[in-house]
Amino acid sequence: MTATLGDVLLETRHLKRYFRLDKHRQVHAVDDVCLSIQANEILGLVGESGSGKSTFGKTVLGLHDKTAGEVLYRGEVLPARYRSADFQRFARSMQMIFQDPYSSLNPRMTAGEIIAEGLRLHSDAKPRAVREEVARWLRQVGLSPDHASRYPHEFSGGQRQRIGIARAMIVEPEFVVCDEPISALDVSVQAQVINLLSELKREYGLTLLFIAHDLSMVRYVSDRMAVMYLGALAEIGPADDVFFRPMHPYTQMLVASNPEPDPITERQRSAEPIHGEITSPVNIGPGCRFAGRCPKVMDHCRHTTPELLPVRDLTSDATRQVACHLYG
Amino acid sequence: MPVKEQHDYALTVDNLEVEFDTYGGTVHAVRDVSFGLRRGKTLAIVGESGCGKSVTVQALMGLIPMPPGRITGGSARLRSAGSGPAGSGPAGSGATELIGLRERELNRIRGNRIGMIFQDPMTSLNPTMRIGDQIVETLRVHRGMSIREGFKEAERLLDRVRISEARERARQYPFEFSGGMLQRVMIAVALACSPEVLIADEPTTALDVTIQAQILDLMQALQREEGMSIILITHDLGVVARMADDVAVMYAGQIVESGSVEAIFHRGGHPYTLGLRRATPSNDPENRQQLEPIEGSPPDLFHPPVGCGYFARCPHAMQICEGSMPDPFDLHQPSAAAEGIRHSARCWLQHAQAPRTAGLNQNDAGREEP
Numbered sequence A: 001m002t003a004t005l006g007d008v009l010l011e012t013r014h015l016k017r018y019f020r021l022d023k024h025r026q027v028h029a030v031d032d033v034c035l036s037i038q039a040n041e042i043l044g045l046v047g048e049s050g051s052g053k054s055t056f057g058k059t060v061l062g063l064h065d066k067t068a069g070e071v072l073y074r075g076e077v078l079p080a081r082y083r084s085a086d087f088q089r090f091a092r093s094m095q096m097i098f099q100d101p102y103s104s105l106n107p108r109m110t111a112g113e114i115i116a117e118g119l120r121l122h123s124d125a126k127p128r129a130v131r132e133e134v135a136r137w138l139r140q141v142g143l144s145p146d147h148a149s150r151y152p153h154e155f156s157g158g159q160r161q162r163i164g165i166a167r168a169m170i171v172e173p174e175f176v177v178c179d180e181p182i183s184a185l186d187v188s189v190q191a192q193v194i195n196l197l198s199e200l201k202r203e204y205g206l207t208l209l210f211i212a213h214d215l216s217m218v219r220y221v222s223d224r225m226a227v228m229y230l231g232a233l234a235e236i237g238p239a240d241d242v243f244f245r246p247m248h249p250y251t252q253m254l255v256a257s258n259p260e261p262d263p264i265t266e267r268q269r270s271a272e273p274i275h276g277e278i279t280s281p282v283n284i285g286p287g288c289r290f291a292g293r294c295p296k297v298m299d300h301c302r303h304t305t306p307e308l309l310p311v312r313d314l315t316s317d318a319t320r321q322v323a324c325h326l327y328g
Numbered sequence B: 001m002p003v004k005e006q007h008d009y010a011l012t013v014d015n016l017e018v019e020f021d022t023y024g025g026t027v028h029a030v031r032d033v034s035f036g037l038r039r040g041k042t043l044a045i046v047g048e049s050g051c052g053k054s055v056t057v058q059a060l061m062g063l064i065p066m067p068p069g070r071i072t073g074g075s076a077r078l079r080s081a082g083s084g085p086a087g088s089g090p091a092g093s094g095a096t097e098l099i100g101l102r103e104r105e106l107n108r109i110r111g112n113r114i115g116m117i118f119q120d121p122m123t124s125l126n127p128t129m130r131i132g133d134q135i136v137e138t139l140r141v142h143r144g145m146s147i148r149e150g151f152k153e154a155e156r157l158l159d160r161v162r163i164s165e166a167r168e169r170a171r172q173y174p175f176e177f178s179g180g181m182l183q184r185v186m187i188a189v190a191l192a193c194s195p196e197v198l199i200a201d202e203p204t205t206a207l208d209v210t211i212q213a214q215i216l217d218l219m220q221a222l223q224r225e226e227g228m229s230i231i232l233i234t235h236d237l238g239v240v241a242r243m244a245d246d247v248a249v250m251y252a253g254q255i256v257e258s259g260s261v262e263a264i265f266h267r268g269g270h271p272y273t274l275g276l277r278r279a280t281p282s283n284d285p286e287n288r289q290q291l292e293p294i295e296g297s298p299p300d301l302f303h304p305p306v307g308c309g310y311f312a313r314c315p316h317a318m319q320i321c322e323g324s325m326p327d328p329f330d331l332h333q334p335s336a337a338a339e340g341i342r343h344s345a346r347c348w349l350q351h352a353q354a355p356r357t358a359g360l361n362q363n364d365a366g367r368e369e370p
């Protein structure tokens, strides 16, 4: 059952995930997010820390219960709250790769045991077949089968991230959430991991939700880019369109902040000051979440929540979606 | 050793060597490092983690824990304005040798003439003390102010680093500040004594890109106003391109290439410099070039290679590279009037008899046509 590009593989409808802090306060970590991910695409998700990216990724995978709204996978509505049988069932199609290659691997398990875990839990493969698969995946991610008997602390950061990738990939999922998979790595190693992910995507027809805060890297790997602010989508569209012609004032602020690795471009950069800091999405009321920092704020921005609406990019002639009253 | 030409330097470092004794043996963290910081300019030190960036500046500040650390050689001279062109003679008029200074003298220089900010502001802030009190403390120690004067000055400093409602904020504790705000406080503390040199070790690495932009803008504005010279440590080429006048590229404890920011980005003469560039996505709308990772990982500094540190990962390595590390080769400046410092690279490909290498800026002087 391979899906082709253009088919919607996963869709979120008004997805919400709140965290209750106390009797009166709730964190609206993910608040009414509607988006769809097409089969075999890489959707990049950017936004400052605290904007809800990780919570979104985890909620989509059932690692958090949904407060409201739904997630559809191949048109099927996934449970609002996973029971262990649901994990059994969905873990084979959906996996996650985590940011921190240091804390996300159990230090008391060998690399081989870590990678094999998914297969042992989610399939009835015989031990010998599992061993062979582990060796195959170690090679696939650029390690060697001899590495199976070593412990996480014996690996570098980049190698640990490869182990994390092999662990996710061994069950041959269709959809993988990569939560900041390169943020903790050195530049030279980031490119190794990015190229590995792109190869795996091509070879296995993967669909990826790629969460990161490095805008240039997200533009480089993604087909489409989504921008999140305080739990809500600000903008989503073709990656190059969003990066080179950002429409939402928040996306414009992110792009303007993003330093370019070229002194000539940097010298010509306009010195537009960047306002304010991200707050926390506690008990959010109506109005645009970005209003407090937005250089283009208008009166009704503070009272009416802007909807995510289609807007045409006249240069590329493609449509994207923007949640801003400037385009309403 | 490198002749430092006519520039006015705020700080010069020559042949610095730092080692650490550990269970595994001796780590040669900094090996024969020399550079100059031009007055009023920003020098970026760039390289991957573990290559010796922090240890280099810690050595200048007397912050190497001894033991296990040891400075086994070299010199670092802080030069007051107008002390004349830098040479490599003994610390003469207006120059202060930092290596080997006693704790008391170092304390006077730290804070008064050299300010420092780190990636994690909480390494130098007290979590149980109000922000204002911490700044006043610095002002009392370094500028002999009274408490009342100190508070006024603290308010003024918080205002200068664009913290709004400075008076109210001064009464708050560190936990009430965001990461970006704490970094502003650190800059305020560093500014308290109008230092000649500001050392910033990955000051924005932990921050979001919007907050990073604010902090970098602030540093640039303060540099313009105060004429500070800045050493900025970072692993982010975008930050280097935005901030630096001059760049030193470090690898395995050594500076492998240095020059003006334009030279490093557009006329790079060391394969590692090129490797870093090609592993970083460029924001070119026309061109989504394939990222080229640098395969392998940096060498073990317990037994640093006798030859070029980059030998094992270098796509152009030659036989000679394994056995010996060259001294810096000078690279051509595009014009004699070119502003900026000397451009040099420690790579055998800069030798007149080395083969031409695509993408690498090589000196043509004396080179034979193949």
Ligand SMILES: Nc1ncnc2c1ncn2[C@@H]1O[C@H](COP(=O)(O)OP(=O)(O)O)[C@@H](O)[C@H]1O
Binding pocket: A019, A027, A028, A029, A047, A048, A049, A050, A051, A052, A053, A054, A055, A056, A280, A281
């Ligand atoms: N388990 C939790 N309990 C309470 N608040 C949480 C929890 N997890 C996340 N949050 C809050 O939700 C918001 C979004 O967090 P997160 O999804 O981690 O953002 P991002 O990944 O974009 O940095 C933040 O304000 C964060 O503090």
Ligand SMILES: Nc1ncnc2c1ncn2[C@@H]1O[C@H](COP(=O)(O)OP(=O)(O)O)[C@@H](O)[C@H]1O
Binding pocket: B020, B021, B022, B027, B029, B047, B048, B049, B050, B051, B052, B053, B054, B055, B056, B065, B068, B069, B301
């Ligand atoms: N206190 C210490 N004890 C032992 N080794 C150290 C110590 N501090 C730094 N090192 C070693 O020195 C080398 C350079 O470290 P550092 O300057 O921190 O690198 P970076 O370029 O990431 O700032 C590393 O190999 C590191 O492990």
Ligand code: SF4
Binding pocket: A248, A249, A250, A288, A289, A290, A291, A292, A294, A295, A296, A297, A298, A301, A306, A323, A324, A325, A326
């Ligand atoms: S809706 Fe208003 S406040 Fe929000 S981003 Fe657009 S202009 Fe700014």
Ligand SMILES: [Mg+2]
Binding pocket: A053, A054, A055
């Ligand atoms: Mg996150």
Ligand SMILES: [Mg+2]
Binding pocket: B053, B054, B055
């Ligand atoms: Mg460091």
